[in-house]
Amino acid sequence: MSTFRGYALVTGAGQGIGRAIALELARRGFGLLITARTGQALETLRQEAGALNGGRVSVVALDLLAPDAVDRLEHAVEALDGPLTALVNNAGQGLWGLFDELGFAEQHRMMRLNMDVPVQLTHRLLPRLKAQREAWVLNVASMVAYHALASMAVYSGSKAFMLRWSRSLRLELKGTGVKVTCVCPGSVITGFTERAGMTAMDDLARKFGTPPEPVAKSAVDALFKGRAEVVPGLLNRITAGLQALLPASLIESTASGIYLKRLPKR
Numbered sequence: 001m002s003t004f005r006g007y008a009l010v011t012g013a014g015q016g017i018g019r020a021i022a023l024e025l026a027r028r029g030f031g032l033l034i035t036a037r038t039g040q041a042l043e044t045l046r047q048e049a050g051a052l053n054g055g056r057v058s059v060v061a062l063d064l065l066a067p068d069a070v071d072r073l074e075h076a077v078e079a080l081d082g083p084l085t086a087l088v089n090n091a092g093q094g095l096w097g098l099f100d101e102l103g104f105a106e107q108h109r110m111m112r113l114n115m116d117v118p119v120q121l122t123h124r125l126l127p128r129l130k131a132q133r134e135a136w137v138l139n140v141a142s143m144v145a146y147h148a149l150a151s152m153a154v155y156s157g158s159k160a161f162m163l164r165w166s167r168s169l170r171l172e173l174k175g176t177g178v179k180v181t182c183v184c185p186g187s188v189i190t191g192f193t194e195r196a197g198m199t200a201m202d203d204l205a206r207k208f209g210t211p212p213e214p215v216a217k218s219a220v221d222a223l224f225k226g227r228a229e230v231v232p233g234l235l236n237r238i239t240a241g242l243q244a245l246l247p248a249s250l251i252e253s254t255a256s257g258i259y260l261k262r263l264p265k266r
């Protein structure tokens with residue numbers, strides 16, 4: 001078993017990318033404070049991760065959009081038997097549909113989950129992280145952060161925010177012990193597409209998507225190498241590299257065309 005490296009708080013750890021990141025961190029010696037709404041999924045992860053890190057797993061089942069969520073997480077951090085040294089802002093959701101056809105309330109909830117929650121949680125916990133000799137913040141954005149995407153206007157905007165905020169925060173924290181990394185995954189096979197109402201894209205997601213485990217490994221590797229940003233997977237890195245060379249309008253109209261063509265009529 002690796003040497004204990006302090007605790008990592010992982011949001012959205014119940015399934016998908018967050019779960020895989022939590023396991024990867026447990027394997028590398030971190031205790032875990034895991035959170036999501038579904039308690040049963042967290043209990044299953046507690047068993048699995050506990051076998052990797054000597055049982056150092058704390059569980060808080062809550063809705064991150066509840067008004068007291070950040071307070072409750074801070075209390076859970078205070079109750080840990082070791083320091084908080086890592087924060088993973090992973091919980092997030094997508095919504096597929098035209099901006100004016102999706103409800104405002106559901107899009108606003110997504111904005112709060114994808115942007116307000118990570119900003120508020122990081123703001124609250126940063127003093128503790130800065131007090132450590134070394135600490136890490138891992139933010140989960142998406143490849144959609146790089147370009148506009150019709151039918152996911154608010155989602156792609158929220159991930160562009162995540163990426164820009166993350167890179168700016170990293171610069172502000174230069175000279176402290178806190179490293180900030182943003183991971184921008186392409187398609188990953190998780191519960192995400194179903195929750196986002198994207199089942200009509202499932203065949204493409206399955207064809208081009210990767211399982212969450214290599215994404216988590218690549219993200220955690222980049223975190224400990226102190227990288228600002230990482231796109232997991234060689235094919236995604238090549239795509240992102242080509243996209244950077246081509247005119248944004250071409251990339252945006254091509255990708256948007258694929259998404260709009262499959263968008264079910266309301």
Ligand SMILES: NC(=O)c1ccc[n+]([C@@H]2O[C@H](COP(=O)([O-])OP(=O)(O)OC[C@H]3O[C@@H](n4cnc5c(N)ncnc54)[C@H](OP(=O)(O)O)[C@@H]3O)[C@@H](O)[C@H]2O)c1
Binds near residue numbers: 018188190191193
């Ligand atoms: N999958 C992809 O293709 C993909 C690609 C790029 C980026 N991403 C990003 O990766 C992150 C993780 O997504 P994923 O693919 O792993 O999705 P997922 O399988 O749907 O997992 C999302 C996790 O977040 C939790 N969660 C959702 N809403 C919550 C809330 N209100 N309060 C507390 N926890 C909440 C869920 O648990 P509960 O439902 O139990 O709360 C679950 O554990 C997201 O930020 C997403 O935008 C995903």
